[in-house]
Amino acid sequence: MPERKIVIQKPALTPFNVVAGIIVVVGLVITVIRFTQGLGATTNLSDYNPWGIWIGFDLLVGVALAAGGYVTSAACYIFGLKRFHSAVRPAILTGFLGYALVVLALHYDVGRPWRLPYPFIVQSGTTSLLFEVAACVALYLTVLFIEFTPAALEWLGLKRARSIVTKLTLVLTIFGVVLSTLHQSSLGALFLIAPSKLHPLWYSPYLALYFFVSSIVAGLSMVIFEGSLAHKHFHDKMDAEHLREADGVALGFAKAASWVLAGYFIMKVIGMAQTNAWGYLGSGYGLWFLVEMLGFVLLPCYFYAIGAREKNLKIIRRTAAWTVLGIVVNRFNVGLVAFNYHLPSSERYFPHWMEIGISVFVVTIGILVYRFIVTHMPILYAHPDYDAH
């Protein structure tokens, strides 16, 4: 949109830029410490607690919250819900950035990051669920990159390349759903090997299913949540189609999220019955489990339904933010809180400030790159020279 190119020069030293700048500087300093002094100097990881928030937050939460890409593109291109078309590009972009940041964060976490391609080029441990996660994340990052390229190619004016890529849309979307199903579920299945370490309320043979189904909720909620943030900050970048469809996207996704949350709750109850873990509900962990199940599953399920029925976008947006928080709570519970529940509190893990610093740094980088891309490339509006694909 040519008229949108006329933007009033904003002052560079906005409060946001100052805070982001400080975070980036601190993050770079911690990065130097991490890669010169090792994990011991920057983390509270121990022999009992080999995985901290760089796995619990950056990997488990990061991948779940980046599910918007496959959920939205599947809804639009496979299920033929074309009214969601304007939501696909932003969702693909945040999915791509999410996965790229997950891979970036993994470089901090593993001991020898330069060996990350080893499972594919040196020796493959195919009996490992982590191999499945690694293979699918690597492939899906590639798929998301290709799915994202039309926006970049339109920005660069490379019409032929763009037309080739857009022909692949359906194949890429199906491939993306397959890969997402596999690795979203495998992230839960990672913990299947340690039944003696994960609290029985969270350990279940259905862990893989729980992670996959909750990733759908995460994806739907993230699209609504990001949409509301984008409306606040990038309203001038949106075209008529985006603005016209935005409310419909929120309403439709809220309805879907409500149904999926209801299904997720029922699965959880069936899983509880299977492992017969009812007895633990009375304990301290049981109370926390109930907070998760009632406060972060049933409550958003109810409010999504109300919001969709009454077409109340305010309720829907607040519920989306709450559900995103619920996903964080769930992944933290499985990866950190309920893991090693049997250890005395002196052996339990709490993150080092530098671990939190890197996680905040990674998220900040994501926001900065997102801002750069939506202000330069046709994400929230369709490029006038091209038809919608």
Added chain:
Amino acid sequence: MSISRRRFLGWLGAAGVGTTLGRSAHAAGNTLFTGYPDSLGVLFDVTRCIGCRKCEEACNKVNELPAPPKPFSELAVMERRRRTDAKTYTVVNRYENAPGAKGPLYRKIQCNHCLEPACASACFVRAFAKNSNGAVTYDESVCVGCRYCMIACPFEIPAYEYDKAFTPRIMKCTFCHPRLIKGQLPGCVEICPAEALTFGKRRNLLKIARERIGLFPGRYIDHIYGETEMGGTAWLTISGVPFRDLGMREDLGTTAAPELTKGALSVVPVVASMWPVLLTGVYAISQRRDKIAREEQAAAVATAVAKAQSEAKAKLTEAMAKAEKDKKAAIDKEVKKALEEATRAKAQESAAATAAAPEKKPS
């Protein structure tokens, strides 16, 4: 060149050693695996251990691990509950006041060398190998450092060199694999002054353990820890007090680690083959639905247009017919009128003629 007897025996020895090296466990395979035949193990008898820490010292020496801050003769370190770490492959912990015990009890901790190791199953670069002699060994040259083996190990044995920035390794007991190959005993077994550690083939050790339990039923709990725990381990423990009183978990179950993840892994081919078919089907259905909707719309429009057209035509025809009829009727009427007028005119004419004739007659 003739082959000397010495050289031949050397080759034979190398071949024998070769078979014991780096054979990975076929975790999650479809064949029944109950451990390598004649694989080795150690039986640890808690009732014999005196907590002298000699095994810790020997382990430290033969594995060339860094010296600890306090010497191994210092027994006060056992006041704290310790575990294996990056500089320690084995530790002995003291357990006071175990119910039924006369004095303090000691338990040695090291890698149990599972028959089907969780660490090997969990490793995504196959850095761990279950050797046919029973030892679970680790190859640092491929390790990425993800530490999933530490998550997976039910005995909490693998440790990590967190303080190394460039070459961190997983550290764990190797069953003195290099020594076993040379025909030597593991360092800890060799030094133990109390014969608390018995080295041998695992199946023989199980017999020995049963014999001891059978001979002294009052002295032992009737259970061999490691016979079935997590699918069985090369190291076995017998004790006079319940194992939980020695900090050993009794809730591990008998399922080998690969079995726990088998179900999740078996889903991969199902998803990878079914999803594309189903999703293409869903796509085709939604496309077809759209197409049919479009066609139905087009058909409805066409019908409506046709109907409107035919109606208009009929109306036109009718109007034309009516117009024709009206025209004809008008013509008829006019003709009739003209005829009538003509008739009337004729009649008037003849009447006038009749009236005029008598007038002419008298004249």
